[in-house]
Amino acid sequence: MRDGKRSTLDHRNYLFEPALDLVNRLKPRFFLFENVDRMANAFVLDGEGQRTELVGLLRRQLAELGYAGDFWPVNMADYGVPQHRRRLVGIFVRQDYATEHRIFADSLIPEIDSSTRDLARSKYHPLHHVPVSRPNLYKWIRCTKEGDTAFNNNRCVECEVVSARKEVQCDGCGALLPKPVVVDANGEARLIKGFVSAYKRMSYDEPSPTITTRSAYACSDHNLHPTQHRVLSLLEVAIIQGIRPEEYKWGPFASRIHGKSVTKFIANDTLLRDVLGEPVPPPFSEAVANHLGNLSAGVSLPRQRLSEQLALLG
Numbered sequence: 001m002r003d004g005k006r007s008t009l010d011h012r013n014y015l016f017e018p019a020l021d022l023v024n025r026l027k028p029r030f031f032l033f034e035n036v037d038r039m040a041n042a043f044v045l046d047g048e049g050q051r052t053e054l055v056g057l058l059r060r061q062l063a064e065l066g067y068a069g070d071f072w073p074v075n076m077a078d079y080g081v082p083q084h085r086r087r088l089v090g091i092f093v094r095q096d097y098a099t100e101h102r103i104f105a106d107s108l109i110p111e112i113d114s115s116t117r118d119l120a121r122s123k124y125h126p127l128h129h130v131p132v133s134r135p136n137l138y139k140w141i142r143c144t145k146e147g148d149t150a151f152n153n154n155r156c157v158e159c160e161v162v163s164a165r166k167e168v169q170c171d172g173c174g175a176l177l178p179k180p181v182v183v184d185a186n187g188e189a190r191l192i193k194g195f196v197s198a199y200k201r202m203s204y205d206e207p208s209p210t211i212t213t214r215s216a217y218a219c220s221d222h223n224l225h226p227t228q229h230r231v232l233s234l235l236e237v238a239i240i241q242g243i244r245p246e247e248y249k250w251g252p253f254a255s256r257i258h259g260k261s262v263t264k265f266i267a268n269d270t271l272l273r274d275v276l277g278e279p280v281p282p283p284f285s286e287a288v289a290n291h292l293g294n295l296s297a298g299v300s301l302p303r304q305r306l307s308e309q310l311a312l313l314g
Contacts, residue, residue: 013043013044013054014044016033019033020062020065023062023067028094029097030091030092031067032089033058033088033091034087034088034089034090036086036088037073037088038088040055040071040088042055055088058071066094066095067095068095069090069091069092069093070090070091071089072090072091073086073087073204074086074088074089075087109128110122110128112129112230112233113228114130114133114138114229115132116132125235125245125250126250127234127238127250127272128234129233130216130230130231130232133229139157141229141230142178142229143155143157143178146204146226147201147202147226148200148201149196149198149199149200149201150199150200151179151180151191151199152165152179153177154167154177154179156175157175157178158173159172159175163177166191168189168191169189180219197221198220199218199219199224200221200222201222201224201225201226202224202225203226204226208222211237211240212277213277213278215231215237215277218231237273237276238276241279241281241282242282242284243276243282
């Protein structure tokens with residue numbers, strides 16, 4: 001479709017509509033979508049006639065119907081099936097049921113976006129917010145694929161011509177490509193110098209790269225959210241570090257300074273990102289403590305490597 005080789009209105013891309021109609025009428029607690037993994041790259045026309053990603057459209061429409069969840073690429077061979085069968089699976093739960101039973105709690109974290117101040121912040125949790133991206137940075141992020149770096153954004157957003165890897169301007173129309181560039185005083189554009197891990201999205205189905213104190217910066221190492229156009233929020237950084245956010249009081253706190261009511265947090269964002277980027281993850285510390293506690297109590301354990309014992313005890 002993107003290359004003009006197929007019709008934009010291919011009816012097979014709209015077979016999800018009857019499924020959404022059933023969900024709307026039946027209001028099931030859970031439901032599952034399954035299709036070929038290429039569905040992750042499919043485009044359809046939305047209600048306003050604009051081309052949009054099918055998976056993103058489904059997420060938005062399901063959220064409007066009161067459902068939370070997401071899509072994951074899976075290989076059936078990883079689940080006891082003796083064949084490589086790669087599919088895209090979506091699992092969704094009705095939000096009132098999920099909230100009542102705390103099912104898929106991580107899927108209930110609302111989406112946020114770094115394009116504006118309002119979209120970059122959520123009332124869901126005081127730590128669920130991100131810095132606002134300047135317009136050119138947001139464009140680079142928006143065009144970056146999952147698991148890839150913005151330095152590889154070689155498709156022009158104006159004419160969709162794919163240029164050579166090291167080009168900064170489109171081979172077709174001459175527009176600046178959506179990759180990290182700077183323009184000097186003479187009007188010459190060049191790539192920003194940086195590692196290939198800079199301006200890079202995480203992969204959705206792999207463990208997160210190492211969290212650092214610079215988690216607020218898109219230009220740092222593997223800091224972009226896998227699918228949303230932003231870096232990780234403080235809430236997500238805490239969760240990835242193995243910290244249970246619900247066990248701490250982060251704020252906001254009502255306070256009075258010089259007779260005026262003000263809202264305060266446990267610390268500012270910079271300090272929190274420093275603190276959350278430095279620690280030994282608590283689950284690891286807990287596993288070590290449990291292991292040492294068993295030794296102190298005289299519990300006889302098999303002679304295994306510590307790593308194997310941690311895996312068992314953690």
